[in-house]
Amino acid sequence: MSATEVVVVGGGIIGLSIAWRCAQRGLAVTVHDDGGDDDDGAWYAAAGMLAPAGEAGFGQEALTELLVESAGRWPGFAAELGRGSGIDVGYDRTGTLTVALGADDLAEAQRLWAYRRNLGLGVSPLGPSALRDLEPALSPRLRGGAHAPDDRQVDPRRVVAALRAVLGRAVVRRRVDVLPAGVPVVVAAGFGTAALTGLPVRPVKGLVLRLRGEPGLLRHVVSGWADGRHVYLVPRADGEVIVGATQEERRDSTVTAGQVLELLRAATDLVPELGECELTETVVRHRPATPDNAPLLGVHAGGPIVAAGHHRNGVLLAPVTADLIAELVATGKADPMLDAFAPGRFA
């Protein structure tokens, strides 16, 4: 199987990335975006942390390999996309600080650091005073932390703007209820993939806050545990700080008081001065997740190609997903990296 054209159903970061790579291979590409709220993808809430060891669970070797592989492809992806679109996607090489408030939090963090080392990723434990030398706004109450110099970040809203720019009119506002026939199709419709294909992709609700303070309040991305709650703080150059993210097995889009409270409490426990920042935005989106929380990548039951269910890793996995799926569409060849992510594995 090879193709000269393709329809991508889904205009999120995965669908757009696949479409871009397909177009670069010379395919005639159409992306069907659902035409409702144009910012309804999970990417809209995503902070854009590129931390390959931060998100995979212990024991998920194939997923971890894919995360590490995709992290390695991000510099090229970002540079090429920036050149093509004229939009700086905010790829940033500053590492991450992982920090822990209490003793239990520190134990949790230490497990992660050991895991990172096993993957060959750098991690340098730091005591409280060394942490505050690097990042003076951190709470003096922190038990400890570590510097992860290999972690990166991008700005997902800029990435999507850049992908839309390079794809231009190939992106069409259209809601798809039945997959088109007679043309190769890639379904990258987030948790909407379930209704289109019958595959088990469920929504995992996430709340993200945006705060606005003085530029320079935070220098690093901070990923931390505070009394058992995990939170990340992603500063942008203009003083914005993204605070995320809750995870709930819920389909509604309500910004609940309790979830806002949980994020603000954890954020200010780690960086007290964030309390002085303006709360400018509360955003709920839904991550598409599968029973094992790894994505569905490949041909589904002799029908469409599927690329969905990236859960918390959609931004990080966009480059490798785009490369492998575009190759599959264009040549019919499935890279062995896809083997572990067969859409039919739960059947």
Next chain:
Amino acid sequence: MSATEVVVVGGGIIGLSIAWRCAQRGLAVTVHDDGGDDDDGAWYAAAGMLAPAGEAGFGQEALTELLVESAGRWPGFAAELGRGSGIDVGYDRTGTLTVALGADDLAEAQRLWAYRRNLGLGVSPLGPSALRDLEPALSPRLRGGAHAPDDRQVDPRRVVAALRAVLGRAVVRRRVDVLPAGVPVVVAAGFGTAALTGLPVRPVKGLVLRLRGEPGLLRHVVSGWADGRHVYLVPRADGEVIVGATQEERRDSTVTAGQVLELLRAATDLVPELGECELTETVVRHRPATPDNAPLLGVHAGGPIVAAGHHRNGVLLAPVTADLIAELVATGKADPMLDAFAPGRFA
């Protein structure tokens, strides 16, 4: 001094109430509202609790008398305004529950209850289980509370809508930088009174949240202390719950993360289920306050009449302020109740 016309500078709940009472006395009335954001008054954030013993400090006898007097005038004020405007202002006779989370909170609450009893206001202490019989959503962790059957509430946004309705074209959008000459003037311009008159009225920033949940989650207004933080929870019939209010000596209008956190933490400490409610609104407004936090009421230095600086009591004090100031405008006679509130008392 008596008058047949009057210009009221300030279109908040105090200015509008005075203008209404003046119009009822047959005066030709013009209200100058500053024409900017039409919801910039402190009333816009106010919850509308009418608790005469809840807000005055110990030892402020004259203010307490005025608060009690105005509370007694509210039923007639609300009924008359409702008839005149066709707008139900939400006057509600359900009493308040005052509750305390910790031992220190209970000590603070008990001081207030003793003070209420001295004023002849009803207050019935309740143990934790009796509290929860009355209000099942209260936290089982509460140390105790009391029922204050005399407390009332109104909806300040409806009160202002009703006042605007009865005043009609008498309310003019106009920013006033210099007081008009040749006509009796009442300055009721909130903390803007300072710039117009030189009187010491400062802004006290307050943040109020609005949550939305199932109607019936809370039956009573709850005023409580949670680990030293005071918070009130005012339920409306449609499921909205107003959570207020912070107090900061600041002029900015920023909704800060720390103040949102403080209100949400106290609210959910008292009523855990509020965590499930949607956070629908965050509003900052500025209460106009004087050095002794009591209002300025009367003739200022042979010039304009002033009615400003009502601090946390603007809604509660609107009826008595309107009656006394309208009488002063129309007849030139100052009721003895005004004596303690002379605008020049800080000179």
